[in-house]
Amino acid sequence: xxxxxxxxxxxxxxxxxxxxxxxxxxxxxxxxxxxxxxxxxxxxxxxxxxxxxxxxxxxxxxxxxxxxxxxxxxxxxxxxxxxxxxxxxxxxxxxxxxxxxxxxxxxxxxxxxxxxxxxxxxxxxxxxxxxxxxxxxxxxxxxxxxxxxxxxxxxxxxxxxxxxxxxxxxxxxxxxxxxxxxxxxxxxxxxxxxxxxxxxxxxxxxxxxxxxxxxxxxxxxxxxxxxxxxxxxxxxxxxxxxxxxxxxxxxxxxxxxxxxxxxxxxxxxxxxxxxxxxxxxxxxxxxxxxxxxxxxxxx
Amino acid sequence: xxxxxxxxxxxxxxxxxxxxxxxxxxxxxxxxxxxxxxxxxxxxxxxxxxxxxxxxxxxxxxxxxxxxxxxxxxxxxxxxxxxxxxxxxxxxxxxxxxxxxxxxxxxxxxxxxxxxxxxxxxxxxxxxxxxxxxxxxxxxxxxxxxxxxxxxxxxxxxxxxxxxxxxxxxxxxxxxxxxxxxxxxxxxxxxxxxxxxxxxxxxxxxxxxxxxxxxxxxxxxxxxxxxxxxxxxxxxxxxxxxxxxxxxxxxxxxxxxxxxxxxxxxxxxxxxxxxxxxxxxxxxxxxxxxxxxxxxxxxxxxxxxxxxxxxxxxxxxxxxxxxxxxxxxxxxxxxxxxxxxxxxxxxxxxxxxxxxxxxxxxxxxxxxxxxxxxxxxxxxxxxxxxxxxxxxxxxxxxxxxxxxxxxxxxxxxxxxxxxxxxxxxxxxxxxxxxxxxxxxxxxxxxxxxx
Numbered sequence: 001x002x003x004x005x006x007x008x009x010x011x012x013x014x015x016x017x018x019x020x021x022x023x024x025x026x027x028x029x030x031x032x033x034x035x036x037x038x039x040x041x042x043x044x045x046x047x048x049x050x051x052x053x054x055x056x057x058x059x060x061x062x063x064x065x066x067x068x069x070x071x072x073x074x075x076x077x078x079x080x081x082x083x084x085x086x087x088x089x090x091x092x093x094x095x096x097x098x099x100x101x102x103x104x105x106x107x108x109x110x111x112x113x114x115x116x117x118x119x120x121x122x123x124x125x126x127x128x129x130x131x132x133x134x135x136x137x138x139x140x141x142x143x144x145x146x147x148x149x150x151x152x153x154x155x156x157x158x159x160x161x162x163x164x165x166x167x168x169x170x171x172x173x174x175x176x177x178x179x180x181x182x183x184x185x186x187x188x189x190x191x192x193x194x195x196x197x198x199x200x201x202x203x204x205x206x207x208x209x210x211x212x213x214x215x216x217x218x219x220x221x222x223x224x225x226x227x228x229x230x231x232x233x234x235x236x237x238x239x240x241x242x243x244x245x246x247x248x249x250x251x252x253x254x255x256x257x258x259x260x261x262x263x264x265x266x267x268x269x270x271x272x273x274x275x276x277x278x279x280x281x282x283x284x285x286x287x288x289x290x291x292x293x294x295x296x297x298x299x
Numbered sequence: 300x301x302x303x304x305x306x307x308x309x310x311x312x313x314x315x316x317x318x319x320x321x322x323x324x325x326x327x328x329x330x331x332x333x334x335x336x337x338x339x340x341x342x343x344x345x346x347x348x349x350x351x352x353x354x355x356x357x358x359x360x361x362x363x364x365x366x367x368x369x370x371x372x373x374x375x376x377x378x379x380x381x382x383x384x385x386x387x388x389x390x391x392x393x394x395x396x397x398x399x400x401x402x403x404x405x406x407x408x409x410x411x412x413x414x415x416x417x418x419x420x421x422x423x424x425x426x427x428x429x430x431x432x433x434x435x436x437x438x439x440x441x442x443x444x445x446x447x448x449x450x451x452x453x454x455x456x457x458x459x460x461x462x463x464x465x466x467x468x469x470x471x472x473x474x475x476x477x478x479x480x481x482x483x484x485x486x487x488x489x490x491x492x493x494x495x496x497x498x499x500x501x502x503x504x505x506x507x508x509x510x511x512x513x514x515x516x517x518x519x520x521x522x523x524x525x526x527x528x529x530x531x532x533x534x535x536x537x538x539x540x541x542x543x544x545x546x547x548x549x550x551x552x553x554x555x556x557x558x559x560x561x562x563x564x565x566x567x568x569x570x571x572x573x574x575x576x577x578x579x580x581x582x583x584x585x586x587x588x589x590x591x592x593x594x595x596x597x598x599x600x601x602x603x604x605x606x607x608x609x610x611x612x613x614x615x616x617x618x619x620x621x622x623x624x625x626x627x628x629x630x631x632x633x634x635x636x637x638x639x640x641x642x643x644x645x646x647x648x649x650x651x652x653x654x655x656x657x658x659x660x661x662x663x664x665x666x667x668x669x670x671x672x673x674x675x676x677x678x679x680x681x682x683x684x685x686x687x688x689x690x691x692x693x694x695x696x697x698x699x700x701x702x703x704x705x706x707x708x709x710x711x712x713x714x715x716x717x718x719x720x721x722x723x724x725x726x727x728x729x730x731x732x733x734x735x736x737x738x739x740x741x742x743x744x745x746x747x748x749x
Binding site: 045047052053067068069071133135136138139153154155156157159246255258259262265269273 | 424573
């Protein structure tokens with residue numbers, strides 16, 4: 001009998017348990033512990049700096065957020081909601097459009113799909129820095145294009161009316177390829193026979209899309225809408241690099257980051273904001289899943 | 300059997316987690332192998348300062364065989380530097396660290412219930428080594444060092460750099476000469492010069508409005524107005540009295556001095572470049588330097604001298620503090636406390652860190668530091684360098700004063716609470732002075748009420 005490469009029968013019994021223990025330890029350390037610590041820190045005035053005291057203060061941060069600092073909180077929540085809705089709708093619309101356009105065989109289509117997906121693999125910081133340079137009104141190319149086309153100029157990311165839409169567009173540019181791939185997977189799951197039946201019934205392109213493709217893409221839509229909304233709810237890095245949260249672009253995620261790690265350096269207050277963001281995420285995520293699942297069943 | 304398995308599994312998981320925790324918190328800072336010791340230095344990215352630190356570190360390594368210096372840096376933009384130094388302290392893997400001077404304003408009085416932040420929090424928690432009795436401290440002014448990095452009779456850092464920030468203004472000497480203009484000495488003269496330049500088809504001022512550099516105008520005017528007729532040494536008291544009065548509600552952002560500073564700010568802002576709101580601080584000095592026929596003035600701190608010179612080595616540039624009042628004597632240079640070297644108590648190589656600071660503080664090396672960074676000297680025995688753009692600054696050092704500290708605001712407070720929000724104030728934003736100041740006053744009261 002050949003010798004087993006995984007040790008004796010006695011030691012082999014531990015392999016399944018070790019397989020659970022190793023990821024379990026990772027989860028304890030990198031999942032559960034930071035989560036519990038965040039909850040704990042939210043009741044303190046901890047600076048987050050090593051060796052500094054925790055300064056337990058009970059509900060002080062929650063109290064301040066809903067009383068003395070409520071304007072700042074509601075402003076961040078409002079911007080977050082606009083950002084989430086805007087990006088989710090636009091990214092899914094563009095992702096779906098691209099999927100319909102590029103869901104064909106052939107090397108050129110593979111190339112285009114890869115090209116459109118590519119921004120997804122770049123670092124958010126790099127993308128943000130590149131777009132910040134491109135949108136600089138004096139040294140960036142965007143000003144020349146806008147001036148050439150419309151004979152006008154703009155402060156772009158320094159404009160209170162344009163900054164948020166521009167940040168949303170950069171976000172959509174970066175992640176539309178991801179939505180496209182999910183929609184393509186959904187499109188490929190639709191049986192050809194359904195389209196043949198629709199064609200025999202005399203349905204045109206629009207009617208086929210409306211009554212066949214769109215309903216049968218329900219599960220892909222659920223996944224896409226849920227992932228996009230959850231991803232954008234916590235977004236802060238891209239906004240930080242593009243505008244620093246100025247000109248009406250401070251989301252709850254960015255407010256949290258700046259409170260915890262910015263000049264304020266108050267991890268306690270930032271942790272409290274992270275808890276509020278968690279609640280917002282649960283409410284929006286839960287609501288979305290419930291609605292989209294019901295829609296899937298209804299279809 | 301089942302309970303045994305469960306217990307074994309739990310124990311294994313916890314042990315592994317513990318082992319991983321141990322791995323994550325341990326630091327490998329000084330074992331490059333064999334007899335090599337690594338001195339870990341961290342500093343934020345400022346081209347001149349980094350260049351000097353690399354130069355001095357090479358010299359230090361030569362003088363200390365077996366010592367290797369590892370310099371880590373990150374830009375201050377987007378919180379990168381804050382994240383780096385916090386991580387280095389958490390992992391106990393830094394021996395010498397550059398921090399912003401905490402100053403006495405970092406320690407808000409007990410009645411505010413505010414907790415210290417940044418370097419001040421580290422000092423209060425006993426995380427920094429007392430440098431007071433180190434021999435190299437004799438090269439610096441002990442009173443100034445105590446005011447900038449001291450607490451309860453101890454000095455926890457050596458402030459090596461000071462810059463001009465409030466009202467700081469770079470100018471193109473040749474361009475002013477072309478229009479027969481001098482460095483202005485009063486606020487009205489400055490406005491008149493801007494008007495002359497504007498009529499000649501030149502945009503007078505270039506500023507990064509995207510990163511709030513326009514606030515320097517307001518800060519400069521406000522500092523000069525509040526310090527009018529006062530000795531430079533009074534600035535600490537003026538700042539702390541003001542912070543105290545704000546907290547107690549006897550002063551407010553709607554007071555006449557702030558209305559006047561805002562009105563003057565608006566007058567200056569008429570002369571900035573269009574779309575200044577979209578210009579980032581990262582690109583502003585380079586764009587300004589490269590356009591030698593336009594924008595005679597640049598609103599930017601004196602720390603950017605090396606960046607401007609690198610962008611256009613041929614530029615004949617000068618520097619002055621914008622006159623904020625019509626009394627020339629009141630228009631003084633304000634200095635912003637800046638880079639301060641600290642040694643964490645967790646440092647593995649404290650002795651080497653002290654030796655590095657000793658070498659840094661030697662007059663010949665410190666003089667090179669001043670030359671590379673454009674900083675104002677914090678060593679009384681050393682005059683500022685002969686950098687060509689420092690002529691105005693050198694002539695105005697005698698009555699220069701440290702920039703006034705800001706009123707205390709709680710963490711998470713809106714930008715408005717700490718003063719006018721220049722992103723919303725015209726012309727960068729759309730709100731009027733009245734709206735902005737009323738909002739600031741209200742935001743301040745509301746944020747401290749909690």
